[in-house]
Amino acid sequence: MRQLASSARAASSSAPGNVGDVRKANLARVLSVIAAAGEDQRFSRADIAQLSQLTKASVSSLVADLLAAGLVIEIGVHRDGERGRPSVGLILNPARCVMGMEINVDYIAAGLVDLSGKLLAHEILPRANHSAAASEVLAALGELSQRLQVAARAQGLMILGGGLAVPGLVDEERYTVLQAPNLGWERQDLDVAALLPGGRTRFRLFNEANASALAQQQLMDVQERDFLFVSGEVGIGGGLIIDAELFAGPQGHAGELGHVVIAPEGRACSCGGRGCLETIAGQEAILASAGLGAVVDSASRQQRIQQLFQALEIGTEPAVSAVAEAGKSLGIAVASAMRLYDVSTVVFGGHFASLEQWLRPALEASLRVHAPSIAGHARLLCSPLGQTGALVGAARSVAGDLLETPHQLVG
Known part of the structure; x- marks a missing residue:
């Protein structure tokens, strides 16, 4: 704020x-x-x-x-x-708050954030959302939202508004997900009114990485006005903060690091392209490369992620190589992004933050090879927000709107 x-x-x-x-x-x-x-x-x-x-x-x-x-x-x-x-x-x-929500590939989440930006409560529910109908996913999220609304009332909290983050390009004005390859959604209109009936202000729709970047901004030093936030989940998203403001570009594509081409002759990507960063450094790509099998549902992915960390702890190949290759490719993409956007700070969230001790050496080495002139003063940080980043960022943005336009609630 x-x-x-x-x-x-x-x-x-x-x-x-x-x-x-x-x-x-x-x-x-x-x-x-x-x-x-x-x-x-x-x-x-x-x-x-x-x-x-x-x-x-x-x-x-x-x-x-x-x-x-x-x-x-x-x-x-x-x-x-x-x-x-x-x-x-x-x-x-402190009894006024905003609800933040998130839809991701293998979970839905909701939380309450007060007007100062403090997370009061949140709940994450594993759920296989890939290729599920948007209406089914929103129905499940609506039930989760209802549970938090009941809990809020029991604690004397009033929910003033809400925000939803999704892993894809969005048209906020029309509440439309334009493209979310990892969900299998394209041109999906979302009936967000059912998520928070009776909200006193408008509901907002966000790209997941942009929302996380906004949440991260509140944790940065005041002088840190420019950075790229890189979100690692099943897919890879990016949110770009320039002069302390989110910069999404005229069509909302700015900062989308996951679909920067790293290997032109590489594997096919969910976006329809080939050789994107996501095909090497995305969560599922790392798990597959580590020899941990194919995903069956969200529970099996979580199980495989635990197996990955166990393998890394004892130094097992090919887990170490899979993460190192992801770090190398991430370094190539970050080198290009730092030059293109003229930023020296990059913040990593999601599985990139969790894998830091194994990922960072290859990432830094790659950055030195591909951008030696900027590697020395690059600031590579890991976000502490974990899985709450997107919902917190969405809620804080709505709370910020309320504080900038309080006349909506006056009178």
Whole structure:
């Protein structure tokens, strides 16, 4: 949520002269100040007036609207050295949250994220989604969502909105998955209304890697404004952050590292091409190369992944070679991406993060061979988000939208 304060100031400075528009911008401005407070900070109305450069009277009126909308709450604050009654501070309401959801090849997941971006609860359910009808997968996800909605109500939480991440190219405005090769989906319209009935704001659809990149952004240092996030699952996705903003390109293809061609005469890929990175460094490709058989269902894949780690722990071939080959190919793709996008930081998630100790040596060696001029200052990081990255990123983005446009919930 680090970008909220600056975006709110920009909105305020460029707001039209209409009184209603100015008030909308100022609501966002005040809320951004409250949201930007540190974990142990509690800003009073006087603090907010000073930080937002609005009058105390305006701040009091705007805060009243935010309190009535349930977006913030008051809390007593004792300041060091002061006597008497504590001043009244304001914080984001911890009982307001957003639901993030994910559909992947062999699981569905859902979780609750509060307005500050904290993951409150999540559940991952193994499920074979490849070639399953979109309606069947959404029905199963709807049941999972319903369980979390019941749990939220029991804890006094109100869900304000939701987001869904899928491993493919999406048309967010039409809630359409344009292409998701590893799901076997093409031009699939999703009935997302059933996933979160009664949501108070719009529901958003995301590419899985883009959502994970947005989640990762909140963990980066403030000065780290440009990076490529590489997501390793059955497929390989990429999310590109440039100047602290997601860059997906005019058709949403930017950062899609999994379908960069590494071996022109290589194996056929699910995208219809040949020799893509995914055919060498994707989860299923590594398992097959390690001699761990073909996938039967999501449970068997998880079993085979455990077998892979066991083989790697004791140094068994061909598991070591399969991961090393994946690292080498990943290094080639990363070398090209770093030059093309002019980024020096790459963050790896999914199985790439889990396999780091075996993958990194081959990855770094490959990078030195194929991009010696940039290998020395490349920052290769592993994400701690695990399987929660996509759903957290989707939910945090929706929460960010709410904090930038609080007028939707006011009045």
